[in-house]
Amino acid sequence: MPVNVQLGLRGKPLFEGRGEITRTEQTQTGTKVGIRLRDCIDISQLVTKYQEILIRADIDSFASDNINLGVSADYRLMASDVLHLLRTFRANLDQFDQQKLTAEAEAEILATCEERILPTWREHWHHANALVEPIMEQPLELRATKRFTELVLTPEFMAGAIWNRSYVKPLGYPGDFKIMSMVYDWQREGKTLYEKLSHRLGLDVAECIATRMTDMRTAIAKAVLSAPAALAENRAVRIASLGCGPAREIVDYLAVNDLPRRTDFTLIDQDHEALSSAYERTYPAVVRLGGRASVSCLNASFVQLLRGELFEKLPPQDLIYTVGLIDYLVPKRVKSLVNTLYASLAVGGTLIVGNMHRCAGSNLWPMEFITDWNILYRDAHDMAAFAAGLPGAAYETFYDSTQRVVMVRIVKKS
Numbered sequence: 001m002p003v004n005v006q007l008g009l010r011g012k013p014l015f016e017g018r019g020e021i022t023r024t025e026q027t028q029t030g031t032k033v034g035i036r037l038r039d040c041i042d043i044s045q046l047v048t049k050y051q052e053i054l055i056r057a058d059i060d061s062f063a064s065d066n067i068n069l070g071v072s073a074d075y076r077l078m079a080s081d082v083l084h085l086l087r088t089f090r091a092n093l094d095q096f097d098q099q100k101l102t103a104e105a106e107a108e109i110l111a112t113c114e115e116r117i118l119p120t121w122r123e124h125w126h127h128a129n130a131l132v133e134p135i136m137e138q139p140l141e142l143r144a145t146k147r148f149t150e151l152v153l154t155p156e157f158m159a160g161a162i163w164n165r166s167y168v169k170p171l172g173y174p175g176d177f178k179i180m181s182m183v184y185d186w187q188r189e190g191k192t193l194y195e196k197l198s199h200r201l202g203l204d205v206a207e208c209i210a211t212r213m214t215d216m217r218t219a220i221a222k223a224v225l226s227a228p229a230a231l232a233e234n235r236a237v238r239i240a241s242l243g244c245g246p247a248r249e250i251v252d253y254l255a256v257n258d259l260p261r262r263t264d265f266t267l268i269d270q271d272h273e274a275l276s277s278a279y280e281r282t283y284p285a286v287v288r289l290g291g292r293a294s295v296s297c298l299n300a301s302f303v304q305l306l307r308g309e310l311f312e313k314l315p316p317q318d319l320i321y322t323v324g325l326i327d328y329l330v331p332k333r334v335k336s337l338v339n340t341l342y343a344s345l346a347v348g349g350t351l352i353v354g355n356m357h358r359c360a361g362s363n364l365w366p367m368e369f370i371t372d373w374n375i376l377y378r379d380a381h382d383m384a385a386f387a388a389g390l391p392g393a394a395y396e397t398f399y400d401s402t403q404r405v406v407m408v409r410i411v412k413k414s
């Protein structure tokens with residue numbers, strides 16, 4: 001029986017022609033019909049049309065999407081002010097780049113621009129924090145605002161090395177040891193003046209990583225001088241860093257002329273490259289200090305850590321610290337980790353655990369929205385809860401000098 005055949009895709013016609021029914025078959029769901037086409041199908045034309053329909057459907061999906069939906073007017077205004085600020089500096093610095101400037105002149109221009117841009121940048125950043133705080137628990141608004149930011153603002157920031165690496169995450173995880181090192185090195189990175197300025201804005205956000213690191217260096221110095229168990233047992237002081245990254249606080253600490261006491265450092269990280277880099281940076285000092293210091297590296301996954309396997313193999317430690325790690329973990333996991341680490345302390349030993357702090361000037365907006373670097377922010381109350389109930393423990397919470405990192409210090413009294 002002759003029939004008209006119409007094929008369609010997503011409501012659009014794909015093929016029309018004549019055919020005939022050659023076979024019918026009754027099934028439980030209805031009648032199956034076999035059709036022989038009488039008109040030839042031009043396959044390449046069919047494929048082209050098929051692709052065209054799909055492409056149009058794709059374009060419809062994003063072009064008809066109201067890009068403003070879920071993004072507040074205040075947020076859009078703030079984004080446009082930030083863009084205007086950055087582009088003003090970019091346009092003018094690009095002109096300086098055309099001139100043959102001496103290194104001194106470049107440094108002078110950058111120093112002046114930094115001085116001018118930083119206060120305004122901080123105002124925008126803190127204002128943006130206030131704008132996004134209420135949407136953090138609202139998935140639709142959060143997704144729309146993040147998408148808007150990544151389309152509108154992120155490309156402008158990508159000129160800065162630290163923004164770029166934070167967004168791209170080339171090692172597959174955020175906050176790798178190379179980003180940490182950028183913060184500690186505090187160099188003017190980039191080819192153009194604008195690239196250097198943009199990098200500097202990123203360093204401003206990351207400043208608390210450096211202050212947190214110096215706090216850990218101070219804690220190391222204190223432990224080496226006065227770890228009670230090491231003094232009582234007349235043995236080396238034992239210090240472990242979990243999620244050590246580049247371990248810059250240890251590299252810096254080992255720059256001392258002489259160590260007050262023999263010290264054994266254990267560095268633990270899931271990234272082999274981070275450990276190699278830390279080992280290479282500490283090795284010259286270990287040699288120079290002639291047996292007064294040792295550095296051992298443990299490459300371990302988080303699962304291994306939580307099982308407590310690693311620390312079971314280590315002798316009791318006088319200082320254990322972990323900063324920049326629990327920010328990625330839900331409370332239940334942190335609690336379990338803190339229990340494991342506390343159990344691995346010698347009596348009199350100290351455990352320090354740090355987390356980014358939820359506050360008006362926190363890193364929330366730049367990290368989460370510009371670089372899609374997701375972490376959990378915590379306050380002193382949250383941190384104290386991780387220490388609560390540990391047997392024989394005394395604990396206190398404290399902040400780094402920027403107030404953007406909150407830490408809990410737990411001492412094993414008995």
Ligand SMILES: C[S@@+](CC[C@H](N)C(=O)[O-])C[C@H]1O[C@@H](n2cnc3c(N)ncnc32)[C@H](O)[C@@H]1O
Pocket residue numbers: 174175176177180213242243244245246247248268269270271274300301302303305322323324325
């Ligand atoms: C943000 S960095 C902080 C590094 C260092 N503590 C600092 O402040 O410079 C986090 C580090 O934790 C490490 N890390 C992440 N997940 C880990 C895991 N499951 N086990 C061990 N290390 C981990 C990462 O490889 C990275 O080096």
